[in-house]
Amino acid sequence: MTLDVTDLRKTYPTGDEALNGVDLSVGGSETTAMIGPSGAGKSTFIRCVNRLTEPTGGTVEIDGTDLTALDDDGLREARRDIGMIFQEYNLVERLTVMENVLTGRLGYVSAWRAFRRSFPPEDIERAYEILETVGLDDMENKRVDELSGGQRQRVGIARAVVQQPKILLVDEPTSSLDPETSNTVMRLLTEIAAEREVPVLINIHEVDLAVEHADRIVGLHDGEVVFEGSADELGDDTLDRVYRGGDPPESRAPNASEGPADDDAADESVVRNGVVSADGRASERPTSGGS
């Protein structure tokens, strides 16, 4: 299954241009990480794919079907194939773990059956299996507000996976988690992607996690793609471009008065600002604005 996004644009009613024509293709069972500073448009991009936020221009095609052209019923049907995982988990706190997971099957049952919590036995079975996969066995009757952050994100993952999606959209899955849990969650996501052979598109601002877990990296700055390539190709210059909108090195004109010292200063500031250290890992995480 492939996701083809062409010239995606979003201008908010306030006049903010969040996306200025983004092109992106995701397919196979690869994990694509979208990096970029807060406000770069990462979240807007993901939300425009399944039209939680309505794009103002461009097309989003999944296996050739243009989602932007669908009516309400068509969109609901298309959304069943798109699993989404959120930064703040977005679970319904007062419902049980099982109810939250089964929310992923709502697209397949009637409102009346949903109201009576009467899901088909195979959905229940599948939900149990996925809860085991994410390490939440025997937690099905806990209320979500009793869980820790890491556990909540696992419920969020289970809810998306139980949809049996053809693609997973993941919006800042680790921003609310500690580093250890972040790693586990990222590993879980890539494992699921490989096992189920679905592509995963992850928004993430922690460059080290992106480098470690993703097959491909896309850098977004100010609503535009400024980098696309493998993790190895991601150097300090590229990071500078992604996070500070700096010009590519070959076109950077040194300031005449300061001469070559300018370049050194710029490189140093990259390290000092904590976005990236010498080994290409973030030494300190840039703050998230939940963009």
Add this chain to the structure above:
Amino acid sequence: MAAEQRTWRRPTAFGRREFKWAAYVGLVAFFLWSALGVGVDPARIAQGIGRGLTLLGDFFPPEATPRQAQRIVDKMVESVAMAMISTVTGILISVPVAFMAAENLSPKPLYYLNRGFISLSRALNAIIVAILVVKAVGLGPLAGIITITFKTVGFFAKLLAEDLEDIDMGSVDAVRAAGASPVQTLLYGVVPQIIPRFAGLSVYRWDINIRTSTVVGIVGAGGIGSVLLTAFNRYSYQYVSAILVAIIAVVLVAEGVSAVVRRRYQ
């Protein structure tokens, strides 16, 4: 060190100190104008207290003949029944009104229409509504039920709509993102978030309705209020105080039940 000593004063909420004093002076002037306008006469207050004390003596002890006691019980039962019926009908009407009056869930025209209805219901006191309804449907508990139902919608729908506006829309997004229909989104994303408040508000409104149902009878809309009015008109003050004791007892019980239930649920 700065050569000059710096000073600091807490900024006033009014923006400027002149405005603050103007506001205080205005308040005092408004109060004095009101008091003079309605002719508050200190001599009359003193006189009234004396007369009030004499009257208070007439109220004791509360006393009712067996026939009067029976009448108190009958009408009190009617009041409680009126309150129960109007709580249920009022809440049934309130739910759709509340959803349509929640800014985040409802299109603008519907939102304004329902907010308008809520404001109307809240603007009119129960007694005023009761007078109008009695004119329309005649004396008796039906008028009271309609009145209290109308008042319930104003209260319940407003507070429920505010809770609906405060829900976490992230959870709602997640339910929508799974391909849920609008009805399913309400059932899974919205309703679970407001259920505890809904239960608490229902019991709270039931307790308010019991209080209201004891007064609307004064204008002929059924319940214990009518008995109270007749007793007053006949100057049978001991009977009046018996009725008051009954009202206070019932209202206290209702408030107690309401408080206990709300503490459990919220």
